[in-house]
Amino acid sequence: MKKLIISLLISGAAILTQNTMAADLDTDMWALAKNYKAFHKSENTSDALKSLDAMKFAANDAKQSVPNKLKSLAKDDVQVVGYQAGLDALIAEIDKTATLVQANQLDQAKNEAKNLLTIRDENHKKFK
Incomplete structure (x- = not known):
């Protein structure tokens, strides 16, 4: 009984650790959309x-995953590299926007x- 409890605790800890390390791609994309809407509704620099x-954060986290369409490809495949480049472009645009807010x-x-x-629309056409 003790071994079962210990193994359940270890399994639970491993699952929690994995979940806090990186969200899945759908969650990251949902966070991007939600926060884009919140940004446009913001009325002050702090909220923006x-x-x-x-x-x-969501865009950087999304770089840890690939869309289902690309999962069978190697990390150095042209399409995977293109996906990463799309996220890099998104991050650069977020930084540019933040500079204006600041x-x-x-x-x-x-x-x-x-x-x-x-950027979203272009990359959704390619990778979704």
Whole structure:
């Protein structure tokens, strides 16, 4: 009985550790969409930066996964590299938008953030 309890505790700890390390790709994409909407609804720099930070975290986390369409490919395959490049472009655009927010140009930042949708749409066509 003790061995069973110990093995269950170890298994549970391993599962929790794995879940806190990286979210699955669907969760990351959901977080990106949710925080994009929150960013556009934000009325101050603090809320805007909070949403952008969450988006950047989700985009970086998404780099740890690949879409189902690419799972059978090697990490150095052209398509996988293209997927990673799409996320890098998304992260760069998030950083560019955050720079505008930090300069107290929230309206301009919201306009710039429309490029995030363009990047999303282009990459969804390729990899979804």
